[in-house]
Amino acid sequence: MLVRPCPICRKPVSWELNPCRPFCSERCKVMDLGAWATESYRLPEKPDEENGEGWTEPAEGDS
Ligand SMILES: [Zn+2]
Structure with missing residues (x-):
């Protein structure tokens, strides 16, 4: 039987x-x-606030 330690409590x-x-x-x-x-x-x-003007997200109209 395969036994592994729990990643949280071991x-x-x-x-x-x-x-x-x-x-x-x-x-x-x-x-x-x-x-x-x-x-x-x-x-x-906003990690790239200064460089983020070149692309626009389709805010909520994707579906
Ligand atoms: Zn656990």
């Missing part, structure tokens, strides 16, 4: 029987998503 996880893999549980899965979201949304909104 507990060995039974890979095949675990719907939350690579996490050991739904809790660790949510924790990872929460950490990812918190860090990602902290990126500056």
Whole structure:
């Protein structure tokens, strides 16, 4: 049986029987998503403000 450590709590996880893999549980899965979201949304909104005038986003009319 394949066993991997949970990326969050390092507990060995039974890979095949675990719907939350690579996490050991739904809790660790949510924790990872929460950490990812918190860090990602902290990126500056306008990284290339001085160079950003050359392209225009189709604001909300894509669909
Ligand atoms: Zn875990």
